[in-house]
Amino acid sequence: MTVIRDVRKKMESVPELFGPQKECVQILRRYGVDVLNDEVAGKKLQDFLEEIPLAWDAVVKKTFERRKISCQCKWQLHDSFSKKLDEIEVQVDQFRELEDLFELQPTAYVEIGETRSEVKQLTLLWEFKQSVDDVFQSWRKELWADVNTVDLEDKNKQLRKKLKEKGNAYPAMKGWQVYRDIDESLAVMATVLPLVHDLHSESIRSRHWAALARVCNVKAVDPTDPQFTLDDMLMLQLHRHKEGIEEIAETATKELKIENKLSEIEGVWAAMELDYAAHKNTDMHLPRPSEEVWKAWKLIRWSCRAFTEWENLWNISRIALCNGKVI
Structure with a gap:
């Protein structure tokens, strides 16, 4: 999870370094210092500068694939704790029988009930997170030409409303990281979808896609490609460039x-x-x-x-x- 966090924090700053690197090389060449044949990380500088943006994109993609695996691991960990709690509750019942047998004051075991309640809440929250991830994943597969942002925004509002209802019903949830993660992902989608709606306008021309590529620090954006999906657009991290895209x-x-x-x-x-x-x-x-x-x-x-x-x-x-x- 720390790797995922670190990559997420660097998603905006790292691509901003690629342009200055190329500008530095151009300045050196302008003053007669040709460094294109120098080697960096075992590759010629020219090849390195061309490949490093693609390598970073691959790191980001691989990182968020690992995030899916991490979610599965959390479910396994959750299940193991749930089983242990079942075993403890069986022992509690046995202790209560012994207390009754020897006419002892019964123990309340308050922590067991609170823990069981929290496990149920956590199960409810993780199931909701899984449903949100599944919904977003289905959206990402949609072709750009078929995207209906109005429907997606309505669905996202419904999901945010459900999350808020869960938080109001179980206030302790709001302090959990998984709740904050769900809230953050829904908030990001709420910011991105209006931008997607604007970019889906008939007024957008090729020159505007070129401007978008520069704003998002990528080589090119080509939604005219029949295979271009919403996922390709979301990978640009539109919410980090909101003002530029609105402009x-x-x-x-x-x-x-x-x-x-x-x-x-x-x-x-x-x-x-x-x-x-x-x-x-x-x-x-x-x-x-x-x-x-x-x-x-x-x-x-x-x-x-x-x-x-x-x-x-x-x-x-x-x-x-x-x-x-x-x-």
Whole structure:
């Protein structure tokens, strides 16, 4: 469990080291120091820099596979304690018979009853944890194109409500690590699902996926792949990059509105017709805008002015986002 804890704490900080490492190598090469052929951990530096992000991803994946095994071990440990408690309760019954036989004051054995109660509560909580893990695992297998975040959010809210009810019914549960683990996983999912909903929008384009990859410190994100699943998206640890992802989604939504407005303008002008009138001094015919064209032109002129202002604001935002490594 300590390994799982340590890896979880490093999941955000370690990937942030990969970029500076490459930048350092580029700076050295710029000043004539070529280190690409140097060896690190028995490999050339170039190969090492390319493979280390994949190696870290493999460590994370393997760690959380071990977490599943740890859960199974906890069940085995739980069962062994439960059996020992059964044996102790049999001995308690025997002691009570002896106390009755020798007319002794009966012993309450309060600890045995409290322990049995806690074991039952722990069983209830571990069964609930197992059901939550099974639900989340089934979600992770869903293809990205089939994800329905509304249904998932509703289900997650129901699970959080059930956990809260258990905590209210048995207050001692709230102090147990397993309760805190369940609460944390449900809280993370409650944060992630709205982000998944935003990223599932039709406004997201390839440039936005590239921005997401930079925010999450990965090489690329390709949800257009037919085999791309929700698990692939959750592996990006979206809850750790909430602000950056919300910024990307907001930008994509604004850009889509602009695209739709431009398409609307193109459609209006494509349907416009100009009248032609003969010039009074020549035989030439000159275009004469109709009243509809004049109205459309005034509207477009106002829109162009607004678009120019938006573009200036966008450029300022883009510079800020570049400095923040969002775009």
